[in-house]
């Protein structure tokens with residue numbers, strides 16, 4: 038991707054807002070001026086449009102607009118009986134989801150400005166503020182805009198939110214760069230796995246769904262990584278989205294030869310302290326590493342950000358379920374029927390998750406400082422933790438306790 042490529046500029050602009058210019062310039066290997074330009078792209082572009090109506094626009098194909106509109110239909114559909122779309126995330130998040138959606142489908146994405154002005158702009162959208170708005174990013178903007186001197190408490194909060202933004206950018210950039218490197222180095226033995234939970238609702242019942250998205254290099258399609266979406270749906274609505282669910286699903290994947298032929302596995306998940314950044318999860322992935330005998334690294338996206346691939350897969354699945362019900366005129370009631378619908382989607386498999394409800398994880402010693410960590414690497418006996426994925430020196434080294442997983 039050339040340095041002046043508008044897509045590259047859009048990415049820099051998207052991930053670098055509010056970060057020190059020099060840091061961004063160094064990380065992306067561009068000049069400081071390029072970072073300034075990337076950040077100001079939208080404003081300048083919008084201003085130019087107002088003052089110079091004949092300005093030459095970037096050429097965009099009809100297919101790209103068509104694709105962007107199908108993206109909206111999948112991710113923020115117009116529900117029958119309404120004449121508007123309901124958007125629960127910020128425009129920035131929606132663009133990030135769109136960006137990944139395009140990458141996964143090998144479709145060239147529209148630039149940010151075009152997406153906002155020409156795709157979102159003409160739509161009738163109701164913005165719903167809910168917990169998908171990131172509290173850290175929200176406070177960052179609020180405190181930065183505040184007039185007058187900040188209190189000590191507010192300054193601490195601002196520092197925390199600032200770190201949050203930097204971590205988000207670092208982890209997101211690491212993920213993008215890793216995929217690019219695999220492609221360039223033609224690493225056929227490297228599998229990238231992103232997993233996250235979603236909830237599938239049918240007839241007022243919720244089922245937990247663990248979505249496992251994978252990327253790998255394939256000689257047959259050398260221009261992009263091959264992507265697959267695998268849904269593991271709870272057989273009962275009472276099954277919770279906990280570490281046990283992850284353990285049972287991954288054990289099933291291991292037994293079925295899912296990871297066969299790979300020597301390197303890079304796992305990514307949400308950094309949420311409830312499901313993934315837990316001592317139970319760290320011990321389990323230590324066991325997975327030993328069991329598979331591979332070089333496995335576990336990376337965490339920053340809390341509230343970065344599971345766009347899974348978000349897009351979840352939205353697509355919900356849309357297909359909805360359409361199937363509409364087209365057949367029959368309601369979908371059971372997990373089996375959901376799975377049948379999922380199996381109709383390209384590159385997607387629907388499976389019943391092998392969960393056992395009575396499972397109780399044993400007590401694991403708390404790893405102090407785990408919340409601030411963004412990468413785990415494993416030896417036969419220990420987990421090493423790193424503040425960021427790009428870091429090479431661990432700041433923590435915790436002893437693993439894996440007997441429980443041997444017995445499953």
Ligand SMILES: [Zn+2]
Pocket residue numbers: 171172173174175201205340341342
């Ligand atoms: Zn945030």
